Amino acid sequence: MSSDTPLDRRPVKLLIVDDSNIVRRRIERSQQFDDLQVVGTAANGFEALELARRTDPDLVTMDLTMPQMDGIECITRLVKLKPGLRILVISALADKATAVEAMERGANGFLNKPFSDRQLNEAIAELMY
């Protein structure tokens, strides 16, 4: 028997970071990938770091404007903690300099809020495959 999907292929583990419950639920609900598994959600950078240590995600969606520890600082620490982690910034901050700074710190993609389901899935797909 043969299959196109290797038996040892495991799902991509996703950690969602945003201070809005509504946005976290929206990302979780709208992602349409069978091979993506949400392993945690965090409301600020400290929670994100703690969850990243515990759940070992492959992919993180990261808000920038958050209380306690913002997204830029969190990206910097996450990249040190887990080099190779793929990070998709999902932020309302729409200036070019912010996107450049996030990428320089280690983000791999940038999606502006508000976003459609299609835009979200395209952005995730770019980092997954």
Add this chain to the structure above:
Amino acid sequence: MLREEELKTFVEGTTRYFEVAAQQPATIGSPYLLEGETAMHDYTGMINVSGKREGVVYFTAPRAMLTVLLMKMQESDFSHESMRDLVGEVANTISGNARRDFGHDFVISVPSVFAGEKPQIPQSPGARAFVIPIHWRSHSAKLVVSLT
């Protein structure tokens, strides 16, 4: 001091928010200069602005509008906390989008949210405040932009 032509970015941001998040565009009324205070709706999300410009941006909306907006977003939680979360997120999104025109030095805070209470709106010396009326479905809300 905030100039009328600078309001365009907030009008566009508001239009974009409803169009994308609720898949139904809002109608934006003519902005007008605010003299004194404006009446608040049930929930208000406020962003403090610092850096190159100073002041506040706030979105105030009735519970009925927020409930329908949540439904359009496929949400099933219509609790007080969800309403607070949503007004904050709307204010944050529109203010953050304004950096496309105002630039990186337009520094925005995390949202402060007020419900059923009169918010204390900080007044920045030299700031000028405009009200942007928002009409969506049968509901009305306001975005207030008060900046130096």
